[in-house]
Amino acid sequence: MSSRRRTKLQIFRVVVFLIAAVFFITPLIAMFEFSTRGNSETAPRTLQPWAAIFTTPDLVTAITVSLELAAITSIVMLVLLMPTMVWVRLRLPGLGRIVEFICLLPLTVPAIALVVGLRPVYVWININVTDSILALAFAYVILVLPYAYRSLDAGLGALDLKTLSEAARSLGAGWLTVMMRVIVPNMSTAILNACLLSVALVLGEYTLANLLNFENLQVAIAYAGLAGDASTSVALAVASLVFAFVLLMAISFLGRRRRPSLAAAGTDPQYLTAGQRT
């Protein structure tokens, strides 16, 4: 490479990185700045809005509920997906493509469209089963399905499932033992990955909760913003964002350190197309 071209390339790179840094960092700074504003333009900086998060009952309830939803979604997702995927790989390999197709289907059904069909289902659930917000977890499992599937699929792909399960079975282990003591420990990174992605997605979820008339974290943030409590809602937004950032950063570093093939689960674009917009 000629030195003139290299200089040009370096200038191009610096300019691009600078513009990108300004575009992407400014809103984050602005949000933090906004959350520490006092009541008037001349008021001194204050962390009062941050403290107010924990003294506003609605927000505390919403935070608790969203954390519970995240936990339930992760558990239901694992309980549903893990045995099914193992079973399909061992006994019904012909169904592999169909299961994959179904698991990736939610990527092509926008959440705002899915919610239209879910409303009648939830009307029925609210009347006949429960009107608790925690029922939302059932729909959230569908939303996290593609991401969880990809992550678990990468984990299972790295195992010699047949040999492992046959060895365990021939030593007298039941299927439950095979799952819990052989397969799960061997793919703990992939499972953790799937859970972290689910948690990040559930904590950022707004569409389903809002249109099924439940108040989760994001809906509460939006309400607080409308109710004129702008600084506190922005403070909570920053807090939830930082939490999601930490989770997602954890995913990308986790995968990279342990097993290169799993790093993809954190950074492969297709895992990340739904996110907080859903």
Add this chain to the structure above:
Amino acid sequence: MTAAGSPAFSAAARPSRGGRRLPLSWLGIIPFAIYIGCFLLLPTAIIVAGSFANPAGGIDLSNFTSINQPFIIQSFTSSFLISAISALVGAVSGALLAYAVVTGNPNGMLRRSVTSAAGVLAQFGGVTLAFAFIATLGTIGFVTVFLKNIGIDIFANGVWLYELSGLTLIYLYFQIPLMVLVFTPALDGVRPQWREATESLGGNTWHYWRYVAGPLLAPSFLGCTLLLFANSFSAYATAAALITQGGVIVPLEIQHVLVSEVGRSQPGLAKALALAMIVVVAIVMTLYSLLQRRTSRWLR
């Protein structure tokens, strides 16, 4: 591990019974099938069936003819416009950023942090993103106030943040990182030898991009642009938090129909709108995966 899964497991664990291959192993996927049926296929079926049903209980296309109203057509036009612009601008800027990334040290700190940051920011959206931009460019936002103090009024011609142009700008905040994520692998597949070969045959930089790298990267670039289009076409939460009234884009129109009187008098309209969205996204995503398949033929 699972109350639902284990009975099926043990039931199917003895395939030798009677010497015949009874399809007992099928029992293992029943819990999954039921779950998917209830929460994914049933809602989809409700949308499809509901959009062809009329209030009288018959089947016709009345819901689709009622899409043909000026304000709904307007929201579709806006949705297409905002998705196309944010996809194109996002694709071009994302590709430039991705190129700046791949021309650096492949194991360097810069590349690692940009990739991680892109992974995180592509996820970023919804209420929080809308708030971030209100705090930045709202009427009392950080940047607005700062610019006003040095004599620049960005809202001299009216506040555009809460309109389509503002929404397009905000969407770029997750579109560009997504483009970096999906386009970097394609750029990584471009080998330096191809450039050297071009040069040894007497080609210059223009020839290289026009006849070698450009045609090779074009399918991937086009595919990624389509993915970005689908991504912003289906985005709802950011717009809902930013624009509090009116169905400016299709997702907001669906929300409006769902929660207002219109929905009660015309229950099929929301479903028809939802079906239209699903069809658009499904077409775009199919084209995307076709183009990705074509890309993988060369760039691996």
